[in-house]
Amino acid sequence: MTASSSRRSTSTNSSGVATEAFDQGSIEVRAAGRKGLGVFACRYFAEGSLILRFSGRPVGRADLPELTEWEREHLGEIDIGLYQVLPEPRCYVNHACSPNAVSTRDTLYAVREIRASEEISIDYRLNAYDDGDVWEMSCDCGAPDRPHTVVGDFFSMSAEQQARNVGVAPPFIQRLYRQRRGLD
Numbered sequence: 001m002t003a004s005s006s007r008r009s010t011s012t013n014s015s016g017v018a019t020e021a022f023d024q025g026s027i028e029v030r031a032a033g034r035k036g037l038g039v040f041a042c043r044y045f046a047e048g049s050l051i052l053r054f055s056g057r058p059v060g061r062a063d064l065p066e067l068t069e070w071e072r073e074h075l076g077e078i079d080i081g082l083y084q085v086l087p088e089p090r091c092y093v094n095h096a097c098s099p100n101a102v103s104t105r106d107t108l109y110a111v112r113e114i115r116a117s118e119e120i121s122i123d124y125r126l127n128a129y130d131d132g133d134v135w136e137m138s139c140d141c142g143a144p145d146r147p148h149t150v151v152g153d154f155f156s157m158s159a160e161q162q163a164r165n166v167g168v169a170p171p172f173i174q175r176l177y178r179q180r181r182g183l184d
């Protein structure tokens, strides 16, 4: 258990965004077409509100060969060479290039209003870093219209997208961003 995931927080999450209490039954996992499973809202979420709080098992790079295939497919990056096995239902949140939610290492929260029955999506690039084993995937999220390739690296986004998203990226990405921009 990490310090951040064990800390009780009722008013703000780790990004300092105002939150509401997560209640059971407010989201559900169900089929999301070609993407397999997805996470859907069962009620309205206001912009900035908490959708889910979770705690994944941290694993280092040396631990990766010991993981099951399912665990390897559901990893989230925490830092360079440090990952977490994303628990259900967080692991079923699909990617969109223009998402309605953001995930920190232990919370999922809305970045715009989300209606009941809408699929909850996050941009996988926000917490992804090319450490020599970068992933690519075909994305059919509708933004832009045509299917397109998404590269699993925050720095694969345009400079404008990076500037717009760095504030909600994890601390290690923010650190790398400042270094690359010569701000540190």
Ligand SMILES: [Zn+2]
Binding pocket: 096, 097, 098, 139, 140, 141, 142, 143, 144, 148, 150
């Ligand atoms: Zn896309």
